[in-house]
Amino acid sequence: MTDPASAAGGAAVTEHASDFVSAAEQASATSNKPRSLAQDAWYDLRRRPLFVIAGALILLILLMAAFPTLFTSVDPTYAELSRARQGPSADAWFGYDAQGADIYARTIHGARASVVVGVLATLLTVLIGGTMGVIAGYAGGWVDGLLSRIADVFFGLPFVLGAIVILTSFRAAGGNKPVAIVGIVVFSLAILSWPVTMRIMRSAAISAKQQDYVKAARALGAKPSRIILRHMLPNSAAPVLVYATIALGSFIGAEATLSFLGLGLRSPVVSWGVMISDSGTWIRVAPHLLLFPAGFLVITVLAFVMLGDAVREALDPKMR
Amino acid sequence: MGRYILRRLLQLIPVLIGTTFLIYFLVWSLPGDPFAGKCGDRPCPDAYINAMREKFNLNDSIFVQYGKYMLNVLQGNFGETFNGIQVGERIALAFPVTLKLAVVALVVEALIGLTAGILTGLRGRGFLDNLVLVSTLFLISLPTFVTGFVLQILLGLEWGIIKPTVQSGAPWSQLIVPGFVLGSLSMAYVTRLTRTAIAENKRADYVRTATAKGLTQRRIVGVHLLRNSAIPVITFLGTDLGALMGGAIITEGIFDIKGIGNLVYRAVLSKEGVMATGVITLLVLVYLLMNLIVDLLYAVLDPRIRYD
Amino acid sequence: MSTVDIEGAGERAGGDLLTTEHLLEVKDLYVEFHTRDGVAKVLNGVSYHLDAGETLAVLGESGSGKSVTAQTIMGILDMPPGVIAGGNVYFHGEELLSASAQRRRELRASGIAMVFQDALSALNPVFTVGFQIEEQLRMRRGMSRRDARKRAVELLELVKIPNAARRVRQYPHEFSGGMRQRAMIAMSLALDPEVLIADEPTTALDVTVQAQIMDLLKEIQVDRRMGMILITHDLGVVAEVADRIAVMYAGRIVEQADAASLYRNPGHPYTLALLDSLPRLDQRGQTLNTIKGLPPSLLNIPSGCPFNPRCTRAQDVCRTEVPAAVEIGLGRLSRCHFAEEVVSGG
Numbered sequence: 018m019t020d021p022a023s024a025a026g027g028a029a030v031t032e033h034a035s036d037f038v039s040a041a042e043q044a045s046a047t048s049n050k051p052r053s054l055a056q057d058a059w060y061d062l063r064r065r066p067l068f069v070i071a072g073a074l075i076l077l078i079l080l081m082a083a084f085p086t087l088f089t090s091v092d093p094t095y096a097e098l099s100r101a102r103q104g105p106s107a108d109a110w111f112g113y114d115a116q117g118a119d120i121y122a123r124t125i126h127g128a129r130a131s132v133v134v135g136v137l138a139t140l141l142t143v144l145i146g147g148t149m150g151v152i153a154g155y156a157g158g159w160v161d162g163l164l165s166r167i168a169d170v171f172f173g174l175p176f177v178l179g180a181i182v183i184l185t186s187f188r189a190a191g192g193n194k195p196v197a198i199v200g201i202v203v204f205s206l207a208i209l210s211w212p213v214t215m216r217i218m219r220s221a222a223i224s225a226k227q228q229d230y231v232k233a234a235r236a237l238g239a240k241p242s243r244i245i246l247r248h249m250l251p252n253s254a255a256p257v258l259v260y261a262t263i264a265l266g267s268f269i270g271a272e273a274t275l276s277f278l279g280l281g282l283r284s285p286v287v288s289w290g291v292m293i294s295d296s297g298t299w300i301r302v303a304p305h306l307l308l309f310p311a312g313f314l315v316i317t318v319l320a321f322v323m324l325g326d327a328v329r330e331a332l333d334p335k336m337r
Numbered sequence: 338m339g340r341y342i343l344r345r346l347l348q349l350i351p352v353l354i355g356t357t358f359l360i361y362f363l364v365w366s367l368p369g370d371p372f373a374g375k376c377g378d379r380p381c382p383d384a385y386i387n388a389m390r391e392k393f394n395l396n397d398s399i400f401v402q403y404g405k406y407m408l409n410v411l412q413g414n415f416g417e418t419f420n421g422i423q424v425g426e427r428i429a430l431a432f433p434v435t436l437k438l439a440v441v442a443l444v445v446e447a448l449i450g451l452t453a454g455i456l457t458g459l460r461g462r463g464f465l466d467n468l469v470l471v472s473t474l475f476l477i478s479l480p481t482f483v484t485g486f487v488l489q490i491l492l493g494l495e496w497g498i499i500k501p502t503v504q505s506g507a508p509w510s511q512l513i514v515p516g517f518v519l520g521s522l523s524m525a526y527v528t529r530l531t532r533t534a535i536a537e538n539k540r541a542d543y544v545r546t547a548t549a550k551g552l553t554q555r556r557i558v559g560v561h562l563l564r565n566s567a568i569p570v571i572t573f574l575g576t577d578l579g580a581l582m583g584g585a586i587i588t589e590g591i592f593d594i595k596g597i598g599n600l601v602y603r604a605v606l607s608k609e610g611v612m613a614t615g616v617i618t619l620l621v622l623v624y625l626l627m628n629l630i631v632d633l634l635y636a637v638l639d640p641r642i643r644y645d
Numbered sequence: 646m647s648t649v650d651i652e653g654a655g656e657r658a659g660g661d662l663l664t665t666e667h668l669l670e671v672k673d674l675y676v677e678f679h680t681r682d683g684v685a686k687v688l689n690g691v692s693y694h695l696d697a698g699e700t701l702a703v704l705g706e707s708g709s710g711k712s713v714t715a716q717t718i719m720g721i722l723d724m725p726p727g728v729i730a731g732g733n734v735y736f737h738g739e740e741l742l743s744a745s746a747q748r749r750r751e752l753r754a755s756g757i758a759m760v761f762q763d764a765l766s767a768l769n770p771v772f773t774v775g776f777q778i779e780e781q782l783r784m785r786r787g788m789s790r791r792d793a794r795k796r797a798v799e800l801l802e803l804v805k806i807p808n809a810a811r812r813v814r815q816y817p818h819e820f821s822g823g824m825r826q827r828a829m830i831a832m833s834l835a836l837d838p839e840v841l842i843a844d845e846p847t848t849a850l851d852v853t854v855q856a857q858i859m860d861l862l863k864e865i866q867v868d869r870r871m872g873m874i875l876i877t878h879d880l881g882v883v884a885e886v887a888d889r890i891a892v893m894y895a896g897r898i899v900e901q902a903d904a905a906s907l908y909r910n911p912g913h914p915y916t917l918a919l920l921d922s923l924p925r926l927d928q929r930g931q932t933l934n935t936i937k938g939l940p941p942s943l944l945n946i947p948s949g950c951p952f953n954p955r956c957t958r959a960q961d962v963c964r965t966e967v968p969a970a971v972e973i974g975l976g977r978l979s980r981c982h983f984a985e986e987v988v989s990g991g
Contacts, residue, residue: 167355174360181586183363322477640818
């Protein structure tokens with residue numbers, strides 16, 4: 018995906034964030050047995066085939082990322098040039114890449130970097146954007162105006178171009194340590210995407226602020242931090258959650274895109290994006306170089322997007 | 338209405354300044370030697386560096402640099418690269434190409450997306466609906482370069498239906514497949530957006546009134562329903578043009594299209610700051626302008642907004 | 646008096662021929678909604694009729710089925726989940742439920758027209774009021790744009806909207822609540838219908854405006870000799886306008902009578918309780934009367950008389966047997982085992 022920022026648009030979450038908030042308040046009032054929104058959603062989710070399939074896939078991939086040795090005992094960095102570009106066989110299910118390394122092993126091990134980038138970028142985006150959004154929404158007035166303008170400024174940066182600029186500038190500075198390499202990519206993803214979470218959170222916060230229970234809390238003299246933490250955040254969580262799941266998928270895709278451009282992760286880090294980037298020149302003669310990592314990539318992103326979709330439908334106030 | 342326009346314009350200006358400054362800052366003020374590799378393998382002689390620094394205002398503070406740069410841009414002068422190539426000329430050559438590509442992408446995504454969205458929105462749950470939903474999910478998950486590669490290989494190299502790369506001059510017919518690739522992600526969004534808008538508006542009270550007035554189904558859907566459902570979709574399509582132009586790098590790379598995406602990519606990689614800033618600034622201007630136009634369009638489409 | 650189903654009682658009593666048909670007649674209508682949680686029995690044998698020049702008020706709480714009946718008459722019921730399980734609707738003797746979709750569409754707005762509760766959401770927000778009135782004239786009567794525009798302005802003047810020529814070019818959100826409702830009434834009259842169904846036309850309006858709109862409706866009805874069905878939950882609104890009143894509960898008509906008799910001498914415990922709960926000036930200082938409990942869930946209607954859980958007179962027979970219609974006066978019927986006692990004030 019070229020633009021995680023539009024992930025929220027597709028989820029139709031930014032416009033209707035406020036609906037999620039008011040629905041959250043009314044959730045237990047409408048059902049016969051008192052159930053919180055989370056319980057309601059879980060009950061609904063368990064029954065959706067989309068959710069079950071996506072969830073299973075994601076668990077599998079997370080397992081792969083955490084414990085790659087469960088799936089393969091071959092060393093992904095061991096390469097024998099004599100085997101270069103050999104196709105799939107009984108010894109190597111996915112064949113060998115341009116250096117002669119086992120593609121299956123590299124794909125399995127590559128899951129970790131791809132997933133880590135996705136997860137960290139999402140966390141950072143939600144953290145930055147969420148904090149700014151809640152402050153803007155709660156404070157209102159000139160604080161809101163200022164923060165919103167800042168968000169607009171970052172919003173105006175085209176994603177790919179901004180990423181290119183940031184990454185080329187910083188990559189020389191980072192050196193070759195895996196932590197630095199991954200860190201820079203995560204950082205650039207987050208810095209370009211936080212306006213989206215900011216808007217979602219701000220919209221939800223503004224809506225929550227107008228709910229009666231918040232007005233009551235303020236009238237009782239509750240401190241702003243308490244109001245925000247206990248009253249506003251839990252109910253603003255739904256739209257952000259939907260965005261986060263979809264964004265996770267799109268960040269994994271974005272990492273691959275950046276690696277494809279030669280800007281994202283690179284050796285010694287192994288990721289699907291790196292593998293796809295390496296396969297570019299050999300596509301005609303050895304399509305399996307591209308096929309397997311690309312396949313894993315697409316399936317992973319698809320799983321997250323499906324998950325996000327299922328979560329959104331479960332939490333969708335209009336279905337209640 | 339006039340006040341609405343004025344207000345939007347005023348809100349636009351600080352954002353414009355902010356974004357263009359950010360770009361300038363990112364390109365010129367980040368770590369990295371701007372002169373690396375400009376003089377072959379050896380580091381550049383001091384005289385050269387001093388002259389260059391003078392020419393490109395690098396001795397001034399970043400704010401002054403930015404100010405001088407923007408003044409020039411507003412007069413249409415995008416400056417020169419380190420090698421003395423006129424940035425403005427290069428941009429003028431490459432910009433129309435990317436514009437053509439983006440327009441093709443927009444048309445493709447609008448046609449397919451609207452059709453699919455209307456059909457499924459009207460029909461509701463069913464086989465077609467599920468098929469379309471899964472397809473959109475799939476399209477959303479495919480990174481552009483994967484779609485590009487696959488289509489290039491299949492249609493261009495294996496089956497020979499299209500030329501694998503686009504010739505310079507970029508004739509419209511050759512831009513169809515690249516346009517499809519560029520717009521594939523947005524197409525999924527247009528479909529979903531339309532579908533949701535139609536499905537929601539289908540239940541609206543005014544549709545019930547229109548039925549009670551004895552209007553034909555065709556008129557109810559074609560006039561009443563569509564007019565209301567079009568609003569979110571058209572606004573999305575409007576902003577998408579700018580976004581498509583900004584994101585065309587990959588498509589241009591794969592199909593060898595000589596557009597600004599290509600231009601800026603090479604510029605950034607070779608640390609040609611002036612070129613990079615020039616292109617990105619222009620793109621940002623286009624994007625923000627499109628946003629403004631869309632906002633105004635929204636007011637035209639939805640009479641309730643005009644009296645904000 | 647025996648417990649007889651009195652479909653033709655009104656005619657017989659009036660001395661007319663048995664073949665006199667009503668302008669509009671609903672006969673034994675059964676409608677169900679098939680939902681995820683079960684089958685809701687929304688209409689359970691609803692029958693009423695309407696003649697030219699008379700106003701029938703259909704009274705009931707939310708969920709009583711009054712709007713669903715109207716929607717079935719108009720043919721705008723959401724058909725899944727709604728299912729017509731039985732009954733007929735006759736307009737000038739023509740059966741509507743089995744008529745073709747084309748025929749039903751022809752009758753809409755030109756034979757039977759409907760006015761809805763919330764004019765803001767019932768009118769299309771992106772088209773001018775004029776456009777929405779004119780499109781019927783152009784599409785269905787083939788009028789030219791200019792003629793349609795002229796007629797639209799006339800209609801707006803008919804409903805007493807000042808500055809009609811200017812208003813006709815404005816959008817719904819530019820009107821006030823009362824004026825919007827007038828505009829919607831004007832829109833419903835465009836094709837000169839014979840029957841006007843007004844579904845809670847004043848519920849969304851202020852009390853003062855309510856009175857004006859009700860007066861307007863009455864005036865138009867008398868002028869054009871239309872039959873009018875007024876659907877509402879508000880007894881007060883109906884008093885001066887209705888000729889006859891049908892009270893609905895849980896998808897059934899529990900009492901039907903001419904307005905004067907109903908108010909003076911209700912024949913069903915539910916009607917009695919409704920009248921009782923109206924606030925009155927001479928009740929100052931006392932707590933308001935309410936009807937205990939809530940209307941039943943239509944997924945699970947109580948056996949016997951559906952009102953029995955909330956009825957102060959409920960006896961064992963009420964819990965086991967569904968009461969049949971009892972004729973308790975000229976053209977009056979009530980579905981209560983103890984109708985006679987209620988009507989004689991017992």
